[in-house]
Amino acid sequence: MNLDNVLNEKQKEAATYLDGHLRIIAGAGSGKTRVVTYRIAYLIENIGVNPRNILAITFTNKAANEMKSRVEKLLGSEALGATICTIHSLCVRVLRQHISLLGYTHNFVIMDEEDIKSLLKKLYKEQQVDVKQFSIKSMMNYISSYKTAFVTPEKAMKLAGDLPGEKQKALIYGAYEQYNKEHNMLDFDDLLIKTLTLFRDNPQVVKKWSRRYQYVHVDEFQDVGEIEYELIHYFGQDSTVCVVGDPDQTIYSFRGSDVNYIMNFDKDYQNVKTIILDQNYRSTKNILEISNNLIRKNKNRLEKDLFSNLEDGPHIIHFSGRSEEAEAEFIGDEIEQAMNKDANLHYSDIAILYRANYLSRPIEQMMIRKKIPYRIFGGLKFFNRKEVKDALSYLRLLVNNDDLSFERIVNVPGRGVGAKTLEKIQLAAIHHQLSDYETLCFYSDEIGLSSKVKKSLKQFVSALEKARVSTKPLEDVYDDLMKDVGYYEMLQHDQEDSRMDNLMELKNSIASYVKENPENATLESYLQDIALYTTQDEGTTGDYVSMMSIHMAKGLEFKYVFVAGLSENIFPSIRSIEEGGDDGLEEERRLAYVAFTRAKEKLFLTDSQGFSFVSHSPKMTSRFVDEIGKHNVEHVGAKNPFKTSTYINTNESIEEMIGDNHVDEWKIGDLVMHDTFGKGVVVNVRDKTLDIAFSVPYGLKTLMAGHKALKRLTN
Ligand SMILES: Nc1ncnc2c1ncn2[C@@H]1O[C@H](COP(=O)(O)OP(=O)(O)OP(=O)(O)O)[C@@H](O)[C@H]1O
Ligand SMILES: [Mg+2]
Numbered sequence: 001m002n003l004d005n006v007l008n009e010k011q012k013e014a015a016t017y018l019d020g021h022l023r024i025i026a027g028a029g030s031g032k033t034r035v036v037t038y039r040i041a042y043l044i045e046n047i048g049v050n051p052r053n054i055l056a057i058t059f060t061n062k063a064a065n066e067m068k069s070r071v072e073k074l075l076g077s078e079a080l081g082a083t084i085c086t087i088h089s090l091c092v093r094v095l096r097q098h099i100s101l102l103g104y105t106h107n108f109v110i111m112d113e114e115d116i117k118s119l120l121k122k123l124y125k126e127q128q129v130d131v132k133q134f135s136i137k138s139m140m141n142y143i144s145s146y147k148t149a150f151v152t153p154e155k156a157m158k159l160a161g162d163l164p165g166e167k168q169k170a171l172i173y174g175a176y177e178q179y180n181k182e183h184n185m186l187d188f189d190d191l192l193i194k195t196l197t198l199f200r201d202n203p204q205v206v207k208k209w210s211r212r213y214q215y216v217h218v219d220e221f222q223d224v225g226e227i228e229y230e231l232i233h234y235f236g237q238d239s240t241v242c243v244v245g246d247p248d249q250t251i252y253s254f255r256g257s258d259v260n261y262i263m264n265f266d267k268d269y270q271n272v273k274t275i276i277l278d279q280n281y282r283s284t285k286n287i288l289e290i291s292n293n294l295i296r297k298n299k300n301r302l303e304k305d306l307f308s309n310l311e312d313g314p315h316i317i318h319f320s321g322r323s324e325e326a327e328a329e330f331i332g333d334e335i336e337q338a339m340n341k342d343a344n345l346h347y348s349d350i351a352i353l354y355r356a357n358y359l360s361r362p363i364e365q366m367m368i369r370k371k372i373p374y375r376i377f378g379g380l381k382f383f384n385r386k387e388v389k390d391a392l393s394y395l396r397l398l399v400n401n402d403d404l405s406f407e408r409i410v411n412v413p414g415r416g417v418g419a420k421t422l423e424k425i426q427l428a429a430i431h432h433q434l435s436d437y438e439t440l441c442f443y444s445d446e447i448g449l450s451s452k453v454k455k456s457l458k459q460f461v462s463a464l465e466k467a468r469v470s471t472k473p474l475e476d477v478y479d480d481l482m483k484d485v486g487y488y489e490m491l492q493h494d495q496e497d498s499r500m501d502n503l504m505e506l507k508n509s510i511a512s513y514v515k516e517n518p519e520n521a522t523l524e525s526y527l528q529d530i531a532l533y534t535t536q537d538e539g540t541t542g543d544y545v546s547m548m549s550i551h552m553a554k555g556l557e558f559k560y561v562f563v564a565g566l567s568e569n570i571f572p573s574i575r576s577i578e579e580g581g582d583d584g585l586e587e588e589r590r591l592a593y594v595a596f597t598r599a600k601e602k603l604f605l606t607d608s609q610g611f612s613f614v615s616h617s618p619k620m621t622s623r624f625v626d627e628i629g630k631h632n633v634e635h636v637g638a639k640n641p642f643k644t645s646t647y648i649n650t651n652e653s654i655e656e657m658i659g660d661n662h663v664d665e666w667k668i669g670d671l672v673m674h675d676t677f678g679k680g681v682v683v684n685v686r687d688k689t690l691d692i693a694f695s696v697p698y699g700l701k702t703l704m705a706g707h708k709a710l711k712r713l714t715n
Contacts, residue, residue, distance in 0.1 A: 001045045001074070007031070007038060010277050014242075015039040018047070020271035022242040025262065027306040028291070028597035029282030032244045033555060036217050037067055039242065040082060041074040043215055051081035055213040055235065059220040061086055063555050067219075083213070087228055088188065090235075091195040095186070098198055098205050104184050111180075111187045116140060123175050129168055137495040143173050147189050148227060148256070153177055192227045199234045210237035220555060221245035221265075225256035233268075241269060247302055248295050251551060251591050253583070254576075263302075280306040282557050284313025287596065287603050290628035295593045297627050298586045312632070318605045318625055319637040323512055327608040328366035330637065331562050334604060335372055335545065338560060347373055349559035351546045353595050355571035357498060358382070358505040358614060360547055362512075363564060365533050367545070377548035383534040387491070387499040391506055392527070392534065394481055398464055399524045401435040410436075413490040415456040424448055441465075460485060474523060475511040475613075497575075504614040511613070550595045561599035563592075566607040566622040569615040592624045609638060609669070611683045611693040611700060618681040618693040666690055666705055671713040677701060679713075 003012045011031050014024050015038045026032050036056060043049040058064040064085045071079045083090065096106050111119070120136050123129075134142075146156050153174030160166035180186065186194060199206045216236040218224070222245035224232065232241070243265055250259040266272040280288050288308045295301070317334075321327035331352060339345055352363055352374075361382040367374045382388060390412055393405040403426075411417040417425075428447045429439040439447070441461055444454055463484035470477045482488055482503060491500045513529060514521040546558070565571060572588035580587065596603060605628075607621050670682040677694040680701075684691035690705050703710060 001038075001041055003038060003042065007035065008279060010275055010279075011035050011038075014275045014277070015042050016046075017273055017275070018240060020273055021240060021265075021269045023262070023265050023272055023274045024242070024244045024277065025246065025274060025302075025304075026244075026277035027246055027248060027280065027304060028594070029280040029288075029557070030277040030306060031279075031281055032246070032277065033063075033067070033219055034281075035277075036219055036242070036244055037070045038074075039217065040067075040071050040084075040215075041079070044075060044078060044082070049215060051079055052083075053212065053214040054082040054217075055090070055215065056082070056084045056217040057087050057090060057219065057232070058084065059086065059223065059554060060552075061089070063219065064089075087231065088191050091191040091231070094195050094198070094205075094209060095191065098202070099194065101198060101202055101205070102194055103181065104186070104194075107184070109183075109185045110191070111185050115185075116187055119176065119179060120172070123172050123179070127168070127172060127175065129172065131493070133165065134169065135494045139169065139172060141495075142169055143176060144189050146173060147193060150193075192231060196227055196231055196234075199231070206234050206237060209235055210239060214239045216241045218243045219245075220249075221262045222247050222250045222259050223252045223257040223554075224261050225252075225258060229258075229261050248298070248304075248590055249554070249594050251554070251587060251594055253587055254580075276304065278304070278306055280308045281310070282600055283308060283597060284310050284601060286313050286316055286632045287599050289631065290316050290603075290633060291593055291596045293629040294589065294596065294624060294627050298589050300583070300586055314602055315632045315634045316603050316605065316628065318621075318633060318635045319607075320621055320635070320639070321606065321608040322638045323515070323610055324362040324508065324608045325366070325512055325516070326638070327564065327606050328362040331363060331564065331604070331606060332366045332370045332372060334562075335560075336370065338602075345559065347543045347545045350562075351548070351553065351556070351558040351560070351598060352562045352564055353548060353550050353553050353598065354563070354565045355550060355573060355591070356501060356565075357549055358501040359565040359570070361502075361505050361509060363547065365530075368533050373542070373544040374547050375544045377546060378552040379549075382502070382505075383530070385499075385502055387487075387496075388502055388506055389534075390487070391478070391482060391503055392530075394464075394485065394487075395478065395523055395527060397437060398467055398481070399527060401437050403429075403436045406436045409485075410457075410460070413486045415460060416450070416453040417457070421449060421453060437461075437464075473511075474514050474521060474526065475507050477523070478510050479507055501614050504612075507613045512610075550591050553598050554594060557598055557600055559599075559601045560604075561595070561602070562604045562606060563595045564606045566605050566625055567612070567615070567619040568622050569617050570612065570619070571622055571624070574615055574617075589624065589627075596628075616699050617695050618683060666712075673711045673713055674703070675709040 003015060007015055008031075011034070014022065014035045024032055024035060040054055040056060043054060044051055056067060058067060068084045071082065071084070092110070095108065099106055099108060117136050117140070120139055124131060124136075151159070153170055156170040156173055157167065160170045180190075213235055216232070216239050218232055218241070221243040243262065245262045247259045247262060250257060253259075266274065283291070285308050288306055292305050319327065319330045321330055335350060338350075339347070354360060357379050360376060364374070364382050383392075390409055393408040396402060397405040397409065407422065410422065424447050425436050425439060428443055429436045432439055432443060434442070440457055444457060444461075449457065463481060466484060467477050467481040470480065472480070488500070488503070491503070509530070510526060513526050517525070550563075571592065572585055576584040576588050578584070605625055607619065607625070609619055611618050666682055666685045668682055668685060672680050672682060672692060674680060674692070674694065677692075677698040680692040680694040682690050683693045683700070688705055689702050691700060691702050693700050
């Protein structure tokens with residue numbers, strides 16, 4: 001294989017360096033993954049290494065498949081036999097052979113999240129623990145963090161001391177471990193931990209694997225955690241190790257990845273050569289420039305810039321929409337135009353990336369309306385998500401009294417209605433020729449329900465009936481209903497933050513529907529309106545636009561990239577900043593760097609205005625849009641009525657900004673200062689009142705225009 005025409009000098013040096021361990025540190029799109037691919041091909045073809053002796057660890061299965069098929073394309077069937085996979089699947093291979101040493105059998109079962117949840121529920125029951133004491137989710141976190149820190153249930157019990165709650169948790173942890181062992185089951189953490197235990201206690205097993213893999217490669221090394229690092233150390237014990245990564249793309253710190261492993265690699269391994277690549281082959285000069293501008297704002301980083309020999313390319317477009325719908329519409333229009341203009345462009349050349357999965361909602365609705373095929377990676381389509389389906393069933397039940405919706409949600413959250421109780425209700429319904437729900441309303445005393453179940457079903461009915469007569473705006477009717485039936489409480493208790501986000505996004509969806517149809521919006525018409533979107537099936541084959549969270553987009557590239565939902569508090573995420581402070585903000589910025597550098601030819605950044613029920617704040621353009629600089633960036637769309645900088649200013653400057661509060665003409669977007677609620681923004685103007693969005697914890701308030709507590713700020 002001649003590498004001259006396919007790699008530059010430094011890349012070639014990296015692909016062919018065999019005198020010791022190798023570390024490649026380089027920015028996005030500089031060919032790190034390409035070097036690993038060609039290195040594998042070079043080892044096999046030019047050096048004569050048996051493919052069986054080659055290992056490459058990638059971050060996702062998708063990346064592994066891509067690398068495998070690229071190597072196979074270069075070498076044909078010669079390449080078969082090289083191990084190219086994620087660290088989890090590598091561990092499964094090891095365990096299938098040796099797990100008997102740990103007292104399991106080789107045909108062990110790997111548990112998924114649902115398996116874990118249902119096992120824990122069973123154990124709660126056995127131990128008579130109430131989920132109200134500690135949620136299933138918090139128990140899962142407890143087990144995972146103890147396990148990955150090698151704290152056994154016995155140790156956990158000691159650590160619990162005299163605290164009864166902690167003791168109870170340790171007991172469940174012990175029962176969980178015992179059950180899994182007895183039933184030959186491993187969870188995801190176990191795959192890594194059991195392999196590590198095996199290696200630590202059995203040097204002969206380590207020898208076997210480290211001798212087999214004479215050439216070890218690890219892509220995305222900046223995101224390895226402690227356990228992965230030690231495992232890689234074992235696998236590479238007798239081999240030449242090549243690690244590849246970009247410290248600016250560390251985006252999994254919240255899950256334990258640690259950039260120090262790549263930074264200190266030359267201290268832990270002897271005889272390490274470091275090669276730095278600085279030419280970007282992926283993106284136009286403009287895309288690269290704004291990405292460099294952005295990442296330079298991080299203080300805690302190793303200075304390194306990339307250059308590109310590609311053309312300048314088109315400007316970066318920033319679009320700000322008046323609403324989420326307008327933002328989505330813009331994305332759709334741009335996709336349609338691009339597809340019409342360029343016959344060589346495929347939908348698969350286009351990606352839409354966002355910070356959190358709930359943000360896909362308005363974009364999906366637009367894609368369906370415009371008939372643009374799309375696929376969501378790493379999750380379900382918005383209207384297929386469980387909590388969204390549940391919430392819509394509640395609304396449907398309210399509007400239609402239909403039995404299907406009733407059956408879906410009568411026991412979510414749990415009200416003690418099992419199959420038997422449901423059957424009783426259904427029989428009574430047939431007898432009275434009414435719907436299940438009506439039967440419950442009128443004949444609950446005749447059905448033969450236990451008093452406990454009857455009581456909770458009465459609460460259920462009264463929540464729905466309260467919603468039926470409510471005169472509040474529709475989004476509040478929905479909000480109250482979900483609160484009154486206990487759904488929010490269930491999610492909050494289970495710490496299901498992203499499910500909660502989806503339900504708040506549904507509230508956004510109802511609110512914008514009302515805004516668009518101010519005269520005649522009813523729940524019924526809303527449900528009809530979205531029926532189009534709720535009946536979509538999951539499967540899309542052929543050519544489609546890829547939609548995914550930025551975390552999923554690691555290592556990938558697309559000609560056209562849209563990064564949507566670029567609003568302060570959403571991206572950077574307020575949660576990350578609250579939990580991680582400056583480090584949290586820097587990780588968010590690295591995430592933005594990953595997002596922007598996925599683009600090869602054209603990059604669009606989009607956001608929208610209005611109030612978000614998810615972040616509980618008025619939306620304003622993300623600081624990241626400012627930080628990319630002004631050069632070759634074009635701002636189009638609505639002008640955001642206020643800027644981040646004015647909004648987050650300190651009170652001193654607010655004093656200076658206070659203007660005349662005897663204002664006749666209020667308009668949406670006016671910034672205000674309220675004596676009690678602080679800074680806010682007008683989101684709706686009525687006859688004598690204003691809807692004003694204040695920051696957490698106040699949220700949306702309706703106040704008298706012209707009241708003395710309220711002053712308009714000049715902006
Ligand atoms: N010497 C080269 N000649 C031609 N194309 C190249 C060269 N080096 C890299 N490329 C191309 O540039 C793009 C980026 O390469 P690659 O994905 O390997 O970068 P990376 O450093 O792994 O990026 P990331 O940090 O995003 O994972 C790919 O399309 C790759 O084929
Ligand atoms: Mg890569």
